Amino acid sequence: MNPAESFAKLPVAPKPPLRRFHQARWDEPIIFELSSPGRRGVAVPEPGAPAVELPDAVRRAEPPKLPEMSQLHVLRHYLRLSQENLGVDLNIDVGQGTCTMKYSPKVNDRFAGMVAELHPLQPEETVQGVLELYWRLERMLAEISGMARVSLQPGSGSAAIYANIAMIRAYHASRGESHRDQVITTMFSHPSNAACAKTAGYEVITLMPDAEGLPDIEALRAAVGPRTAALMITNPEDTGIFNPRIQEFVGLVHEAGGLACYDQANANGILGITRARDAGFDLCHFNLHKTFSTPHACGGPAAGACGVSEELAPFLPGPVVGFDGETYRLETPAASIGKVRPFLGVTPNIVRAYAWIMALGAEGLRQVAETAVLNNNYLMHRILDIPGASAPWGRRRVEQVRYSWQELTEETGVHSEEIGVRAADFGVHYWTSHHPYVVPEPFTLEPTESYSKEDLDEYAAILAHVASEARSDPAFVKEAPYNQTVHKIDMTSLDDPAEWAPTWRAYVRKHLA
Structure with missing residues (x-):
């Protein structure tokens, strides 16, 4: 038997019931922390080189404090950050509810x-x-x-x-x-x-x-x-x-x-x-x-x-x-x-x-709408088959649904946000809803026209699996994530403007000084 025939007879690993996923984790600092004085990614004029004369009113008192890095390190930094993200190009992104996330043809970027x-x-x-x-x-x-x-x-x-x-x-x-x-x-x-x-x-x-x-x-x-x-x-x-x-x-x-x-x-x-x-x-x-x-x-x-x-x-x-x-x-x-x-x-x-x-043309735009509605109502049917999930007011929807885990939360103590974090371990996520939570323990899904039936089945299967975990081992779900870069946000300072730091320099001044 030649090597090709031998290889062909090797058993193929069965497809797992849920897709195996592990997010790249780089513990990447922000770019200001990576800065090193004197490093350059592009050539800059030497001191004394001719420069455009600016009016004093718009002239900086001192040069801008930009990060100093080589091109290689800039490239490496942003590629690492991209690997720590979920998004439509890599994942089933139906969980961004109300944001209408869909595939954007790459030719349009050109x-x-x-x-x-x-x-x-x-x-x-x-x-x-x-x-x-x-x-x-x-x-x-x-x-x-x-x-x-x-x-x-x-x-x-x-x-x-x-x-x-x-x-x-x-x-x-x-x-x-x-x-x-x-x-x-x-x-x-x-x-x-x-x-x-x-x-x-x-x-x-x-x-x-x-x-x-x-x-x-x-x-x-x-x-x-x-x-x-x-x-x-x-x-x-x-x-x-x-x-x-x-x-x-x-x-x-x-x-x-x-x-x-x-x-x-x-x-x-x-x-x-x-x-x-x-x-x-x-x-x-x-x-x-x-x-x-x-x-x-x-x-x-x-x-x-x-x-x-x-x-x-x-x-x-x-x-x-x-x-x-x-x-x-x-x-x-x-x-x-x-x-x-x-x-x-x-x-x-x-x-x-x-x-x-x-x-798309006029007919294509209508087909977008019809497919989005079909996808949404199919996914709604699959989600409502999961014990503990519900859709208040129980009527057909157009392009999205605000669901509720209230029944599951009352039974297990696991909250919607915690289910979303655990779902990220499988390479997907969802958005809860705008505050205040008029719908208790909400999660909002909008599949748009971009996703196939297989995508929607996989997404529903992931949520069903996490809901099952919540029943069998609530602590396991609450302690997630395990193979993802997301982290749990400490909400205690969100209502205290004195703690807010919208820029890196504000963070250094308020929290590291």
Whole structure:
């Protein structure tokens, strides 16, 4: 028997019931701790070399305290950090609930790289191609939302929400109705709606869910009145429940003289099926870094889009892109609220979103939504087969579900956060939910259209296994992780600003000095 035949007859190890996983663990310091005086990764001018003269007002008193490292050590540092992460390119990432994590085609990164060297102050005649792309994407999103005009100026979804509340304020002021100082939102709408309204100086009224898990319409009737500026609502909400009475909600607000603003961060399950304007909304926003596939990129850079009715178009944040049939140009709407970020928009992410939409077309966008809904309801069926898991309000959902481990916690003492940490030992994770935990012991899953049936089966099997461990050996789950780099966060200092250290230098000053 030759070696090849002998090798072919060797037994193949059976596939384990759950994927074996072990995260790389480097105990990697942060880059400032790796710095060593005098090390260089790039050539820098020698002392005395000609330099650009700067006005004294912008000249640093001393050089910036940047890390000093060789190229090799910089490369090694960031590769190690990348190996200590979970993400869609390596893992089943359905557990990022409400964030709509999906596969972002790598070819779109190449397209985005083509605009990397553009300068935001270039003359318009030198960037006609990029301006055309903006112009076309604005009109695509207008068609998808049903709105008249769109601005891509905001740098994130929350910035788009703030732009919307600023337009609402400007609109009412233009009509002499600045007395409208209340904004209505719902408990399961994104918290940025309440936060942006509060930041803008509005009183926020929050509608709680009724017995069906929907915003209480009777509470809305009681809340609207002469002081109502707007309703800011996510639909489907972060429970995954779509409000079938949404037009009635909008109508009640309009009758009171307010505006209706649609948070479409959860639009992944309704693309091509329902549109904001068709439900009567005056404003809406999209998160391009969610629904339209531009990566979250560890929290940024993001990209937002504001859509408005014809009546509100003069108030859009500017600039927007105009076209006279020959030339694309930047223009500012007549009563614009101004910029909500420097320059125009996050161009690399605009390119990615444009490429994603163009690759799919109208029919493809609808298929995205239908597949996301199918995946979500299939996963919901699998999760609800796990003893101890439940989905409050027990109805079909759109693109995500906020589940609860309350029954399992009451039986075992193991909490949702602890189950999530143990799940990371198998290379997956999940997000619990926004605080406060209106759904007890929550976990929020959103599978999107990117994942296969096999992915969803594996994910559900991992959670079922961890739930079984919680019953047989609660302490084992509580002491996790065992082969993962995550750690348990000490929450005791989170409410004490004196302990916060948003930068390395603040940490050194507060905790190491």
